[in-house]
Amino acid sequence: MTPHLVVIGTGYAGLLAALRAARIARGRVAVTLVGASDQLVERVRLHEQAATGRSVAHPVAELIAGTAVRFVHARALEVAPRRLVTDAGVLEFDRAIVCTGGSVDLDLVPGAREHAFAIDGDRVARLFSEARRIAARGGRVAVCGGGLTGVEIATELAEALPGLRVELVSASEIVPGLGGKAREHARAVLKRLGVAVREGVRVTAVAADHLDSEAGPIGFDLCAWAAGFRAMPLLAGLGLPMAADGRVIVDAYLHARPDLLVAGDAAAFASAGGGWLGAGCKTAMPMAAHAADTAVAELTGGAVREFSYGDLGYCVSLGRRDGILQFMDAAGQPRERILKGRVAAWIKEQVCRYTLLALRAEQRQLLAYRWQRRPARPLVAVEAAQ
Ligand SMILES: Cc1cc2nc3c(=O)[nH]c(=O)nc-3n(C[C@H](O)[C@H](O)[C@H](O)COP(=O)(O)OP(=O)(O)OC[C@H]3O[C@@H](n4cnc5c(N)ncnc54)[C@H](O)[C@@H]3O)c2cc1C
Structure with missing residues (x-):
C-alpha cells in the first residue's frame, strides 16, 4: 500500500x-x-x-x-x-x-488579549481600519515589543499613516538580536518618522485606553501587540x-x-x-x-x-523606503558591517518575494528549494563591495 x-x-x-x-x-x-x-x-x-x-x-x-x-x-x-x-x-x-x-504572546501580561491587536491572523485587517480611523484625528498608537516585528510595524504605520502618533515601548533595547550599528540606524529612522521610542520600559498590563508600565501609565487610542x-x-x-x-x-x-x-x-x-x-x-x-x-x-x-x-543574517524593513541587512558570522553573532537605506529595503522586498517564488518553483517542479547549511559562507563578496 x-x-x-x-x-x-x-x-x-x-x-x-x-x-x-x-x-x-x-x-x-x-x-x-x-x-x-x-x-x-x-x-x-x-x-x-x-x-x-x-x-x-x-x-x-x-x-x-x-x-x-x-x-x-x-x-x-x-x-x-x-x-x-x-x-x-x-x-x-x-x-x-x-x-x-x-x-505573538497575548498572555504575556494581563489585558493584552482583551485590549490589544496582535500583529497576527484576522485581527490585522481590523488593526488597519482602526489605525486609519484614528490617524484622521491625530490619535495615538502604542506598539508593544521592540523586536523586529515591533520595529517593522511602528515604522510602517508611521510612514503610511502620517497623522498617527506612534509610540514604541520596549522592555529591552530595540532590535536586541542585531548589532550596534543596526540598532543606531533603526533608532534614527524611527526618529525621522516621528515615532516616540521608550526603551527599557516593561509593560505590566494593558487596559482599555492605556498601558501600565514600570515607567507609569502610557495612554493610547489603539494598542498593537508585538511582544513575546x-x-x-x-x-x-x-x-x-x-x-x-x-x-x-x-x-x-x-x-x-x-x-x-x-x-x-x-x-x-x-x-x-x-x-x-x-x-x-x-x-x-x-x-x-x-x-x-x-x-x-x-x-x-x-x-x-x-x-x-547556517544563518546568513537578518533583513528588516523600516517602512517602504528604508531597511537594515545585518550580516551574521559563522557563530551566529552580528557582524560589524550592515547594509541600510533603500538598498536594504529593496533586498528585503526581494527576500519576501522569494518565499512565494520558492513555493511556486516547487509546485511547478522548476527548482528545488535550497538553503545555506552550516557553516555559513562568510559573504566576503558582499562585504567587499560596500
Ligand atoms: C509582521 C511579521 C514580520 C515578519 N518578518 C519576518 C522576516 O522578515 N523574516 C523571517 O524570517 N520571519 C519573519 N516573520 C516570522 C515568520 O512570519 C514566521 O516565522 C513564519 O510565518 C513561520 O512559518 P510557519 O509555516 O512555521 O508558521 P505560520 O506561517 O504561522 O503557519 C502556521 C499554519 O498552521 C496553521 N495551523 C495552526 N494550528 C493549526 C491546527 N491545529 N490545525 C491545522 N492548521 C493549523 C495556521 O492556520 C497556519 O496556516 C515575521 C512575522 C511577522 C508577524
Whole structure:
C-alpha cells in the first residue's frame, strides 16, 4: 500500500513541506495537507497589511494546483501515534510533519488579549481600519515589543499613516538580536518618522485606553501587540519535550517522535551556537524542506541526514523606503558591517518575494528549494563591495 504522509499547517513551512514531498516522492507516497485555513498568509508582510489594508493571503488551492497534494480544510485536534484527529474526521498516517507555527504572546501580561491587536491572523485587517480611523484625528498608537516585528510595524504605520502618533515601548533595547550599528540606524529612522521610542520600559498590563508600565501609565487610542512568542498548542499534552515558549523539541533529523517530524515555528531545534534556532520564515522553510526530504526517504527506503542551517543574517524593513541587512558570522553573532537605506529595503522586498517564488518553483517542479547549511559562507563578496 502507498505510504501516507500528512502535513499539518498551511503556512510557509506546511506548504513547502507538502509540495516538496509530493515532488520528490513521484507517486510513491500519498501527501495530504491539513489546514485550519485554506489560505497561505504571508506573515512576513503582515505589518504591510496593518498599514495599508492590502491582503497578504493566497488561496492554498492555487498554490497546490497541478500537484499530487490533497488538501483537507480542517483543524487538527490531536496527533495520536499514526492517527490525526481533526474537526472533520480522522486521518491515518505513516509519517506526519507538524507545521502549525506560533504567534505573538497575548498572555504575556494581563489585558493584552482583551485590549490589544496582535500583529497576527484576522485581527490585522481590523488593526488597519482602526489605525486609519484614528490617524484622521491625530490619535495615538502604542506598539508593544521592540523586536523586529515591533520595529517593522511602528515604522510602517508611521510612514503610511502620517497623522498617527506612534509610540514604541520596549522592555529591552530595540532590535536586541542585531548589532550596534543596526540598532543606531533603526533608532534614527524611527526618529525621522516621528515615532516616540521608550526603551527599557516593561509593560505590566494593558487596559482599555492605556498601558501600565514600570515607567507609569502610557495612554493610547489603539494598542498593537508585538511582544513575546508562543507556539500553537496542538502538540501540548502529548508528553513530548517542549521549550519554554511551547515549541516541541526535535532531534537532529527534526523528529519529535518516530512517526512525527516538526518544522517551522512549531519546532525547537538546538542551534550550533547554543539555545534554540530562532523562529522565523528564514528557518521555517529550510526545516520544512528538510523534514519533507526525511519523511519521503524514511517511507521509501532512502538515506536521511541531519538538519543543518547556517544563518546568513537578518533583513528588516523600516517602512517602504528604508531597511537594515545585518550580516551574521559563522557563530551566529552580528557582524560589524550592515547594509541600510533603500538598498536594504529593496533586498528585503526581494527576500519576501522569494518565499512565494520558492513555493511556486516547487509546485511547478522548476527548482528545488535550497538553503545555506552550516557553516555559513562568510559573504566576503558582499562585504567587499560596500
Ligand atoms: C509582521 C511579521 C514580520 C515578519 N518578518 C519576518 C522576516 O522578515 N523574516 C523571517 O524570517 N520571519 C519573519 N516573520 C516570522 C515568520 O512570519 C514566521 O516565522 C513564519 O510565518 C513561520 O512559518 P510557519 O509555516 O512555521 O508558521 P505560520 O506561517 O504561522 O503557519 C502556521 C499554519 O498552521 C496553521 N495551523 C495552526 N494550528 C493549526 C491546527 N491545529 N490545525 C491545522 N492548521 C493549523 C495556521 O492556520 C497556519 O496556516 C515575521 C512575522 C511577522 C508577524
